[in-house]
Amino acid sequence: QVQLVESGGGLVQAGGSLRLSCAASGSIFSVAAMGWFRQAPGKQRELVASISSRGNPFYPDSVKGRFTISRDNTKNMLYLQIDSLKPEDTGVYYCRLSPTSATVGAWGQGTQVTVSS
Numbered sequence: 001q002v003q004l005v006e007s008g009g010g011l012v013q014a015g016g017s018l019r020l021s022c023a024a025s026g027s028i029f030s031v032a033a034m035g036w037f038r039q040a041p042g043k044q045r046e047l048v049a050s051i052s053s054r055g056n057p058f059y060p061d062s063v064k065g066r067f068t069i070s071r072d073n074t075k076n077m078l079y080l081q082i083d084s085l086k087p088e089d090t091g092v093y094y095c096r097l098s099p100t101s102a103t104v105g106a107w108g109q110g111t112q113v114t115v116s117s
Contacts, residue, residue, distance in 0.1 A: 002026045002106045004095045009111030016085050016115075022078040022095030022108055030073040033098040036080045039110075040091035048093075049080060085115045 008020040020036070035050035049069035050058045057069050068081040078095055095108035 002028055002032075002097050002103060004097060004106055004108035006093065006095050006108045006111040009093060009113045011114045011116065012085055014085055014087055014115055014117050017081070017083045018085065018113060020080040020082070020093055020095075020111060020113075022080075024076040024078065024095075024097065026076075026103075028100060028103050029076040029097070032100050032103075034069075034071060034078045035096040035098065036067075036069060036078075037094045037096055038089070038091045038113075039094065040088070043091075045094065051078070082113070085113075087115045087117045089113060090115050 003025040005023045006020060008018060012018055031053050033052050036048050037045045038048045039045040048063050049067050051069045051071055059067055066084050070079045090113060092110040092112050094110045097106045099105040
């Protein structure tokens with residue numbers, strides 16, 4: 001079973017930047033698509049970025065231009081760079097490993113991001 005551990009959240013002023021990290025255990029990381037999801041208070045969890053095993057990113061229009069997802073398969077690490085933070089970016093950010101033929105998907109425990117205006 002893959003374990004995911006996020007870090008890098010915190011309290012930041014609007015306009016600032018944060019870099020979130022997700023450390024993954026196991027050798028399956030390099031062949032799995034990965035994603036970052038956000039859950040704001042009272043709202044459903046939503047995808048904010050995803051990346052294929054080969055490094056091809058995808059962003060919903062709502063965050064395009066401000067969020068950058070990347071991965072380092074040699075270190076089993078996933079990253080999310082968030083620039084020009086807005087108060088509406090506040091929420092718990094979760095790392096997600098997509099299911100593969102060899103494993104079920106997995107979620108991290110989340111890291112809190114709070115953006116003050």
